[in-house]
Amino acid sequence: MNAPPDPWDGAPCGLVRLRPDGTVSAANKTFLSWVGRPVAEVLGGARFTELLSVGGRIFWETHLSPLLLVDGRFDEVALELRTPHGRLPVLVAATARPDGAGQDEVLVAVSGARERSRYERDLLAARRAAETSTARTAALLAATSALSLGVGVDGVGAALLEASTGRLGAAAASLWLTDPDGLVLRSHLGPASPRPRLRPARKGRSTRSEGEWFVAPLHGQTRLHGFLSLLPSPAPGAEPLDPEIVTAVAEQAGLALDRALLYEQSTSIAHQLQDSLLAGEPPSDPRFDVTTAYHPGVDSLEVGGDWFDAFRVDEDTLALVVGDVVGRGLGAAIAMGQLRSAVRAVAGPGTSPAEVLTRLDRFVEQVDGAVSATLAYVELDLGTGRARYACAGHMPPLLLPVDGPGRLVWGGRSTPLGLGHPGRGRVEDTLELATGDRLLLFTDGLVERRDRSLRTGLATLTAHLDEVGGLPPADLVAALTARLLEGGEGHDDVCVLLLRRLGGG
Structure with missing residues (x-):
């Protein structure tokens, strides 16, 4: 067989001709130098698949040979040649064509892929590093x-x-x-x-x-x-x-x-600080008991603009206060704390509920946010059960007699603090508490809702008290607030004080 022309041997890639049975019929010097076998052993004596790694041989027989039969060619398939120095990564392309004798031969081009394989490994390593960094x-x-x-x-x-x-x-x-x-x-x-x-920080x-x-x-x-x-x-x-x-x-x-x-x-x-703004425990006395409940309108605060207080004016006189500063949140709580302290400061023996409100009118003008505050102030004679009270724009007290239905007490009413009419003084009224009678003071947050009128809220309060009025004071207050605040998300501050008279002196 005549030798191929010089460009065949001088090509930088391996060039191989295969007979129909896969035997190598011709190969250039580049390819022969890669496989490192004697020429006589390769040409006419070895099948191309014998020069491949085991994996490459299987892949040729199962995938590449069928491709040549069906499509007549394949391009750039990564395989490995067996060489004296180990496996050599290569890229193989092949095409099938008839030879001069009317039989099919396969022309194979083999190019070295060592650098490409190294590049792909580096690229894969970089990709894994990027994925790791992203993770x-x-x-x-x-x-x-x-x-x-x-x-x-x-x-x-x-x-x-x-x-x-x-x-x-x-x-x-x-x-x-x-x-x-x-x-x-x-x-x-x-x-x-x-x-x-435990180890030292220097570790x-x-x-x-x-x-x-x-x-x-x-x-x-x-x-x-x-x-x-x-x-x-x-x-x-x-x-x-x-x-x-x-x-x-x-x-x-x-x-x-x-x-x-x-x-x-x-x-x-x-x-x-917030707890200090609210009243502490009411005075202890066998002649009365006081039960309270407080629900701030702002969840993040312990206290708002409503407050209650119970303190002695003298040995036989108990003062009860429930008030409401306009607004919610910390600003209202600050004004409330000052107003609560002022009530204790201006109240005293010989000072009537109406006079207490008059003095507070002057005080609120000096406190930001305190004008328009409402207040219910009651002084109870513990010996006789006679109560004097005054309401500055506040919700009316609710009397719960021991032997009758509850009723709202509408006497002693005047305008909110700081909003009095010139020449018109504060007024007060009285009521009598028998042994066992209860008096409920509360703020408007208990009865006011956007979806109902104030009149409806007061009627609901009175009706519910008729249902739970026989409960002990603590249970009564809990049942009352649970019923009236049910579903009231975003309610205003709510303050409740329940006084029960236990007996005379």
Whole structure:
């Protein structure tokens, strides 16, 4: 057989001719140098598939040979040649055509793919690195977002444990927090971890291994709050915990615990201040008892613009107050606190309920938000049961006699505080309380609703009292507020005070 022309041997790729049975009939020098076998062994003596790796041979027989029969060609298929130096990655293209004798032959072009394979490996590694980085970023963002929504230490702890056993992939998580006695297990999901070992701050803030657990310190800006312990998932194929991500989440958790502790401290102080604005326990006396209920209209506050109070004017006189400052929230609560203190300051022996309101008229002009406040003020003679009362634009008291139906008391009424008419003084009225009689003072939030008139609300109050009037005072007040506030989302501040006279001196 005549040798092919020189361009055949000088080609930078391997060129091969195959007989119909797959035997190599011709090959250029490039290809022969790659396979590293004697020419006589290759030409006319070896099938092309014998020069391929086992996987390549199977793929040729099951996929490529049928393609040549059906389509007459294939392009750029990645295979591997067996060489004296190991496997050589190549790209193979082939076409089938009739030869001069009327039989089909296959022309094969083989190009080296070592650099391409290295490039593809590098590209795949870069892609995996990018996917890992994206997954890390997503996990960190999800954990940070959850931590930012946690309210208080318990809220932050719950968010941290959920993120740890969720996006971070831990099988179990434990939160250990420091207190004066050392580390305390605050919460956990799954089995609790062993107590982490305390180490000096100079040991760093990285995640460390303690047995099968990963332990990450929770450092705030100025202190160590505790530790997060994570147990890797034993599930087959589970991604291992990433210490760098765990460390980053722990750092965010430490800052979140800073905010949570500051929030709890501020909330505690705010609650104490708010509680101080409300009256304390009423005076203790066998001649009466007082039951109260308070429901602020703003959920985040313990107190609003309504208030109640009960205090002694003298040994035998009890003062009862229920008031309502216009508005809701902190501003109304501040005005309420000042007005409540003013009532105690201006009341005293020899000062009638009407005079108390007159003095308060002058006071509210000096307090932002106090003008237009309403007030019901009652002074009860504990010996005789005689009560003097005055209402400055407030809801009428409701008398519950021991032996009769309840009724609203409409006497002693005048305008809200600070809105009196010139030359027209404050008025008051009296009523008699027998032993066992009760007097209910309340603010308009108990009876006013957008979907009903004030008259309907007062009628509902009176009717419901007739139903529950036989209950003990505490149960009566609870049943009353539950019934009238039912479904009243977004209600105004509500204040209720129930006096029961137990006997004379």
